[in-house]
Structure formats: C-alpha cells, structure tokens
Amino acid sequence: MTFLRMLRIVLWSFFGVRKSASHQADMAAIKLPLLPLVAIGLAAGFGAVLFCLARFATTVAH
Numbered sequence: 001m002t003f004l005r006m007l008r009i010v011l012w013s014f015f016g017v018r019k020s021a022s023h024q025a026d027m028a029a030i031k032l033p034l035l036p037l038v039a040i041g042l043a044a045g046f047g048a049v050l051f052c053l054a055r056f057a058t059t060v061a062h
Contacts, residue, residue, distance in 0.1 A: 008026075013039075
C-alpha cells in the first residue's frame with residue numbers, strides 16, 4: 001500500500017499537477033527516505049522504455 005502511494009506521488013510530480021491538501025496528506029503518510037529511490041527507479045524505467053522504442057524505430061526504419 002505504501003509503495004503504491006509513493007508511486008502515485010512520484011507520477012503526479014512528474015506530471016506537475018498536485019493539490020496542496022493532497023500533497024500534505026501524502027507526505028504525512030509515507031517514509032520520506034524511500035521516495036527518492038522510487039523516483040529514480042521510475043525515471044530509469046521511463047528512460048529505458050524510450051531507449052527501447054528508439055532502438056526499435058531505428059531497426060524498423062533501417
């Protein structure tokens with residue numbers, strides 16, 4: 001449950017739209033030291049997906 005909440009917090013922060021009350025409630029309910037690890041993992045996963053799509057597109061186009 002906490003991991004899913006952290007995923008939601010990080011995904012909303014990537015999107016850039018967040019209500020202050022919701023942000024405060026989430027920050028009170030999670031473990032802050034793990035949040036950067038989740039953010040780095042999601043960013044790395046997103047970068048890996050983009051990299052794979054680019055390699056696929058160049059392979060198909062060639």
